[in-house]
Amino acid sequence: MSINELQAVRKPPISQIGVVLWLRSNLFSSWTNGALTILSLYMLYISVPPLLDWILISANFNFGTVNIFGFNIQFSEEMATNANCGQEGACWPFVYEKFDMFIYGFYPREEIWRPNLVFVFTALLFVIVKLVRNYKYKNKILLSLVVIYPTVSYFLIAGGLGILNVVETYKWGGLMLTLIIAGVGIIVSFPLGILLALGRQSKLTAIRTSSVFYIEFIRAVPLITILFMASNVLPLFFESGVNIDKLVRALIAITLFQAAYMAEVVRGGLQAIPRGQYEAADAIGLSYFQKNILIILPQALKISIPNIVGSSISLFKDTTLVLIIGLMDFLSMVTATTGDKFWLGRHLEGYIFVAMVMWIMLYTMSRYSKKLELRFNTENSN
Amino acid sequence: MKIKDNKSNIIEISELNKWYGDFHALKNINLNVKEGEIIVVCGPSGSGKSTLIRCVNFLEKFQEGQILVDGTELTDDAQKIRKIRSEVSMVFQHFNLFPHLTIIDNLTLAPIWVHNETKQEAREKALSLLDRVGIKDQAEKYPNQLSGGQQQRVAIARSLCTSPKIMLFDEPTSALDPEMISEVLDVMIELANEGITMICVTHEMGFAKKVAQRIIFMDEGQIVEENDPENFFNNAQSDRLKLFLSQILTH
Numbered sequence: 121m122s123i124n125e126l127q128a129v130r131k132p133p134i135s136q137i138g139v140v141l142w143l144r145s146n147l148f149s150s151w152t153n154g155a156l157t158i159l160s161l162y163m164l165y166i167s168v169p170p171l172l173d174w175i176l177i178s179a180n181f182n183f184g185t186v187n188i189f190g191f192n193i194q195f196s197e198e199m200a201t202n203a204n205c206g207q208e209g210a211c212w213p214f215v216y217e218k219f220d221m222f223i224y225g226f227y228p229r230e231e232i233w234r235p236n237l238v239f240v241f242t243a244l245l246f247v248i249v250k251l252v253r254n255y256k257y258k259n260k261i262l263l264s265l266v267v268i269y270p271t272v273s274y275f276l277i278a279g280g281l282g283i284l285n286v287v288e289t290y291k292w293g294g295l296m297l298t299l300i301i302a303g304v305g306i307i308v309s310f311p312l313g314i315l316l317a318l319g320r321q322s323k324l325t326a327i328r329t330s331s332v333f334y335i336e337f338i339r340a341v342p343l344i345t346i347l348f349m350a351s352n353v354l355p356l357f358f359e360s361g362v363n364i365d366k367l368v369r370a371l372i373a374i375t376l377f378q379a380a381y382m383a384e385v386v387r388g389g390l391q392a393i394p395r396g397q398y399e400a401a402d403a404i405g406l407s408y409f410q411k412n413i414l415i416i417l418p419q420a421l422k423i424s425i426p427n428i429v430g431s432s433i434s435l436f437k438d439t440t441l442v443l444i445i446g447l448m449d450f451l452s453m454v455t456a457t458t459g460d461k462f463w464l465g466r467h468l469e470g471y472i473f474v475a476m477v478m479w480i481m482l483y484t485m486s487r488y489s490k491k492l493e494l495r496f497n498t499e500n501s502n
Numbered sequence: 503m504k505i506k507d508n509k510s511n512i513i514e515i516s517e518l519n520k521w522y523g524d525f526h527a528l529k530n531i532n533l534n535v536k537e538g539e540i541i542v543v544c545g546p547s548g549s550g551k552s553t554l555i556r557c558v559n560f561l562e563k564f565q566e567g568q569i570l571v572d573g574t575e576l577t578d579d580a581q582k583i584r585k586i587r588s589e590v591s592m593v594f595q596h597f598n599l600f601p602h603l604t605i606i607d608n609l610t611l612a613p614i615w616v617h618n619e620t621k622q623e624a625r626e627k628a629l630s631l632l633d634r635v636g637i638k639d640q641a642e643k644y645p646n647q648l649s650g651g652q653q654q655r656v657a658i659a660r661s662l663c664t665s666p667k668i669m670l671f672d673e674p675t676s677a678l679d680p681e682m683i684s685e686v687l688d689v690m691i692e693l694a695n696e697g698i699t700m701i702c703v704t705h706e707m708g709f710a711k712k713v714a715q716r717i718i719f720m721d722e723g724q725i726v727e728e729n730d731p732e733n734f735f736n737n738a739q740s741d742r743l744k745l746f747l748s749q750i751l752t753h
Binding site: 394396397399400401402403404405406407410414415418419422496 | 559561580584587588591592594596598599600601602611612615616660661664
C-alpha cells in the first residue's frame with residue numbers, strides 16, 4: 121500500500137507555448153500544411169498589393185472642399201471630373217458626387233432628412249434595446265417599440281396625412297430600399313417561420329401536411345421566380361383597377377420566401393431539444409403554447425442563432441434580385457449612376473463601393489450573432 | 503391482491519394495457535394506491551416500470567384499461583390532463599431542468615403560469631422549498647452550474663412547488679455519481695415521512711426497505727409480485743423475484 125501526497129500545480133513547460141511553437145503547429149505542422157501556407161502567402165502577395173494600390177494609393181480623392189459637421193476640409197482646389205480623374209486608380213469623387221443616389225435612389229433631395237431621421241431612430245433602437253435589458257418594464261417597452269418604430273418609420277419615409285409630402289414608392293431606392301426590403305423580409309418572416317416550424321411538428325395531420333407542402337414548395341422554387349410571380353402573375357388574379365403597389369408585392373414575395381427558409385432553420389433548433397424538456401414541461405402542467413413559448417422556443421432559437429443570421433445574411437444579398445422587377449435597390453444604383461453622361465464607365469468604382477458597404481454591414485451582422493450566442497449561452501457558463 | 507375500500511384510493515389502475523407498435527409493454531395492470539402510501543416499483547430494465555408511472559400523468563398514452571387519479575379519469579381531454587398534471591408531479595432520471603432558466607425561475611414557472619400565483623408568492627415558496635432541500639444559496643444560478651445531486655434536488659423542489667398530492671419518481675438516482683445518491687435519497691425520505699403519496703421507480707433497495715409501505719416487482723410488463731418490504735425481501739414467492747433479488751443483493 122502506498123499513500124501519495126497532493127501534488128502542487130505547475131505551469132506547462134516553456135517549449136509548449138510561444139510564437140515559434142504556434143507557427144510550427146499551425147502553419148508548418150506537416151509538409152502539405154507548409155506548402156499550402158506558402159501558396160496562400162503567394163496568393164495574398166499577388167492579389168492584395170494591386171487592390172490596395174487601386175483603392176487607396178493610386179486612387180483619386182479630389183473631392184474639392186467637403187463640409188463635415190460644419191468643418192470645411194479641403195481635399196483639392198476643385199472636384200475632379202471623369203476626364204481628369206485618371207484611369208490607373210479608383211475615382212472616388214464619382215462615388216462622392218453620387219452618394220445621395222447610392223443611399224436614397226430617386227428620393228426627392230429636399231426630403232432626404234426623413235430617411236435620415238429613420239436611420240437615426242434605427243441606431244437609437246439598438247441603443248434602447250441595450251439600455252433596457254435589465255429594466256423592470258423592458259417587455260412593455262420593447263413591445264411598444266415593435267409597434268411604434270415601424271409605424272413612425274413608414275410615416276416618415278412615405279409621408280401623407282397632409283403633414284408630410286407623399287413620396288411614392290417608385291422613387292424609393294438605393295441602400296435605403298435595400299434595408300427596407302431586407303429588414304421587412306427578415307423581421308416579418310421570423311414569426312411566420314416559427315409558426316411553420318411548429319406546424320411541421322404538429323400532431324394535427326392537416327396542419328403538418330400543409331406546413332410541409334408550403335415549405336417544400338417554396339424551397340424548391342428560385343426567388344427570382346417568386347418575384348416574377350408576385351410582380352406579373354399576381355395582378356392577373358385581381359380585378360383590373362385593383363393595383364397593389366409593386367414594392368408591397370415584392371415585400372410579400374420575399375417574406376413568404378424567407379419564411380420557408382426560416383422554418384427549416386427553426387426546425388433544426390427544435391429537433392435539437394431533448395425529449396426530456398418536452399416531458400418536463402408537460403409534467404408540470406404547461407399548455408401547448410406555454411410549453412413552446414416558455415421552454416422549447418427560447419432554447420431552440422438560441423441554438424439556431426448562427427443559422428438564423430446566416431439565412432438573414434443570404435436574404436439580404438438576395439434582395440438585390442428585386443432589380444429584375446424594376447425596383448431600384450442599392451446594387452442597381454451602380455447602373456443608374458454610371459448612366460450619367462458625366463460619369464460614364466465608372467462601374468468598377470460603383471461595384472467596389474457597393475461591395476464594401478455590403479461587406480461592412482453583413483460582417484457586422486455576423487459578429488453581432490457571435491455576441492448574441494455568447495450572451496445567451498447559459499448551458500456551459502461557469 | 504386488491505385493496506377493498508375504494509374510498510381512500512387516490513390512484514386506481516384497472517386492466518391497463520399498453521403497446522409500443524406491436525410490443526406489448528404493459529399487460530393487464532391492476533393497481534390501487536391509497537392516499538399517503540409510499541410504493542416502490544422495481545424490476546429488471548425493460549420490465550415496464552417507468553412506462554407504468556408515466557401512464558399515471560399521461561406522458562404515455564395507453565390503449566386499454568382505465569386510470570383514475572383523485573377521481574378523475576385519464577382521457578385525451580386536454581383540460582383534464584392539465585388538471586391531473588397539476589396534482590401529480592414527476593421527478594425524472596435526467597432531472598430535465600430547464601437549462602435556459604435560473605434555478606428560481608425553474609421553480610416558479612408552474613406556480614406562475616399554471617396556478618396563477620403572483621411572482622412574489624411563487625418566489626417565497628420556491629425559496630423555502632430550496633431551503634428545505636438545502637440549496638437556497640444557489641437560487642440565482644443556472645442548472646448546469648450545479649452538480650448532479652444538486653440538480654436532482656432542485657428538480658424535486660420544482661415538483662413540490664405546485665403542492666402536488668402525488669409524486670412520481672422515475673429512477674431519480676440512476677444518473678447520479680455514487681457519492682451524490684444519498685443526498686437525494688435523504689430528501690426523498692424526508693418527503694415520505696411527511697405523508698405525500700409517492701410512487702418511486704428505483705433500484706435503491708435500502709431506500710425501499712426504509713420507507714416503502716409496499717414494493718411492487720415487475721417483469722415483462724406485468725406485476726409479478728407485490729408485498730410489504732419485510733416479506734418482499736425475506737419471503738419472495740416467485741422464481742423471477744428470487745432471481746432478481748439474488749442479482750441485486752449479492753454485492
